[in-house]
Amino acid sequence: MVAAAALEEGVAGTDSLFTCGGTKDNLIHCWNDAGHGSITFSRAFAESCNPAFARVGLSLGAQKIIGYAGKLGLDNQSVTGYPVTPDPRQDLSLIGEPYNLVNSSVGQGPVLVSPVQVTAMVNAVVSDGVYRVPRLVKEVRKSSGGAAEEFASDAGRQAIRPDTAAVLRDLLELATDEGAGKEASVPFYGSAGKTGSAQTGNSKQSVNAWFTGYAPRVNPRYIVTVLVEDGASGSESAAPVFREIMEQILRFD
Template sequence: MNVPIRRVAVLVLAMFLALMVATTYIQFVRADDLNADPRNKRSVYDEFGVDRGPIVVDGSPIASSSPVDDPYGFQREYANGPLWAPVTGFFSIPNGSTGLERTENEYLNGTADDLWQSRLTALFTGEQPQGSSVELTLDADVQQAAWDALGDQRGAVVAIEPKTGKILALVSKPSFDPNPLASHDLGAAGQAYQDAVSADDKRMFNRAIAGDTYPPGSTFKLVTSAAALESGDYEPDTEVPAPDQYQYANSTDTLKNFGNERCSPTGEMSLADALRISCNTAFAQLGVDLGDDTMREQAEKFGFDQDLSIPLTVTPSQFPPAADDFDSNDLARASIGQGEVKATPLQMAMVSAAIANDGVQMAPYLVQTVRTPDLKVVSEAKPEELRRSVSAETADELTQMMIGVVQDGSGTSAQIQGVEVAGKTGTAENVPGQAPHAWFTSFAPADDPQVAVAVIVEHGGSAGSEATGGAVAAPIAKAVMQAVLGR
C-alpha cells in the first residue's frame, strides 16, 4: 500500500473512531442531561405522547388522558379537579408535575421496571404504549362529605381506616383546578400556575399533610394522657391538680383555661374529667410532672418527628427538641399542644387511629392497586404496622376517656345517634391577634372502629374568634364519620 492510500485509510479509521466515541458519549454519558434539558422538545413530545394511565377512585378516573390533534398527542384531564387536586396534583408541560402525578409517574407513563413485560408486548405487537392505572384507597362519598362539610372555610380533613391505614378522605381547602395548569396552551398554563402559586390563600398547599403545620391545641392532650397512663403512675380516675391558673416558673405570667373558666372548685379532678372538659392547667402541670423526655418519647411513638410517605411526602409533625433553652414553661405549653408543637391533620388522625386500633399505628397509604391496561395487577398494597404507640390497656382507657368527651364533655356536637363516638376537641392559639384554629379528632364506632378523623378549620372559619373545636370542627368530623358508617 502506497503512502497516500495509507494516510487516507488512517484518516478514515480515525473519523470512524471519533464518530463512535461521540455517539457513545451522547447516547450514554450525556443521555440523562440531554433528556432533562428543557430545550429538548423530543423528550417532551415522548413524555406527553404516551397514553398516560388514569388515577382511579371507586372505579372512576379522577385523572385521565384523551387523544388530541396536536404535537403532544394526549391531553391530561381532571374530573372535579379541585376536589381531588391535593391528591392528584397536576401533570403539565411548562409547570412539571406534583402530587401522585409525580410520585406515581413511572407507573402512569408505563416506564416502571416491573412493567417490562407490557413494554415488550407493545414492541412486538406495534401497539401504542400505555401507562398503568393507579387505584386509590379514597372513598368518593367520604371525600365529598368532607369537602361539603368544610364548606368555604380554610382547613383540612383526613379520614383513615384504623385497622389498615387506608386513607378514605384527604381534603384541603382552598383548592385549585389542575385543568388550566395542564393546558397545551403553554402561555395560558404558565399564567394559571403563576396565579395559583401567588394567591394569598395558599391554595397550592396541601394543608392535610404539608404546607404550614399547625399547633394541635388540646387534641395533643391525647398524647399527654397517653404518656401519663403509660408511665404506670396514673389511671383515668387518678386525681390531678387543676388550678384556676398555672403559674409559670420564674415569671409573673400565668396560663389560664379557655375563657378563664374554672376546671374544679377543689383545684383537683380526675385525669378522665380533665380530658373530658379539656382543662389546660391540669395538662400543663401533668406534662411538667412527667418530664420532657417522657413527653417527647410518647410523641415520637405516635409519629411526631418521623418521616412519612403515603406516597406523597408528609411534613413531619414536631415536638420541641431537647435544648438548653427548653424549660418547664415551654414544656407546660407543649403539653397542651401550644408553643413549639406543630402537627399536620394527618398526624392527629393517626393518633386517633392508633388508639382505635388497640394502640397499634398502621402506616397510612393512598395507593391500593396498580394495574396494566389489560387489568393485570402489578402491585397491591398490604396493611403495614408502623409502631406500637401505646399498650392495648392504655388504648382502651383512652378510648373510654374520649367517649366521655363526646357524651357529655367538650365534643357533644360529634354525637351520632346509635353510634358511640370517641373524640377530642382542640382550640389552638396561633398568630397573635387572629382567631384560634378549631380542631377535632375522633373515631367511630368506639367498640369497633371503622374510621378515624381529624379536622382543622383555620382561624375558626366562619365563627372567627368565637370558634371552638367542639362547635366548628366536631360537626365536620361527624359528617365524615356518618358517610363512612352510612348513617
C-alpha cells in the same frame, strides 16, 4: 398523646386529682375562666383543662413526651404510596426548649402536627395500641388491568399497651358524651373523640380548631380528623363538622 404517656408511665390514673384555677391559675390559663377547681384526670381530659395537663406534662418531663410522640407517629411524615416532602418545621425536640414544655403539654407551642399524623395516632388507640404508618395507595394498575406496583400495609408496632389504649378509648367516649366533644356525638352508632384548639397568634379569638375521633363506638370502622383554620374552638367549629361527615359515611356504609 400526653394522656397516653401519663397512663403508661403511671404519672396519672383516671381518678388522679388536679387543681385548675381558670384565668388565675399560676401555671397556665384555662378556657374556663372560673376554673374547674379540683378535677380528676378523666374529667380534665374530657373538659380540655389546660392547667391539669400542664401539670401532667411537667411531671412527665420533655424527654418522655418526645419519646411517646415518636412512638405514636408524630415524628413520621411519610405516607405509604404517596410521596411527602418532609416539613423541617416539624421538630419534636422543640418540646425540650425553655418554656415550651407547658405549652406543648396542652397542644400549643411550636410543635406542628398534620391531620394525617393525628388520624394515625387515633388509629393506634383503636387498634389496641398498635401504630401503623398510614397508607394512601394500595396499588397502581396498568391500563391493561394488571398491577404495576403494589404498596403493602404496615405490619405495625406496639406503641402503647393494650390496657392503656382501652382507657384512652373510655376517655374519648367521655369527652364526646359529657365533655367538650358533645357536638361530635353521632346518634345510634355512637362516636368517640377529642377536641383541640391551637392558638395561631393571628388574634386572641382565632384558633386552629380540631376534632379527631372514630365511629361506630363498638367495632370502629372509620376515623375522621377535622381541622378548621381560624375557627372559634374545637367544640364549636370542628366537632359539628366531624358529626356531619361521619353521619354521611355511616349512612352509606
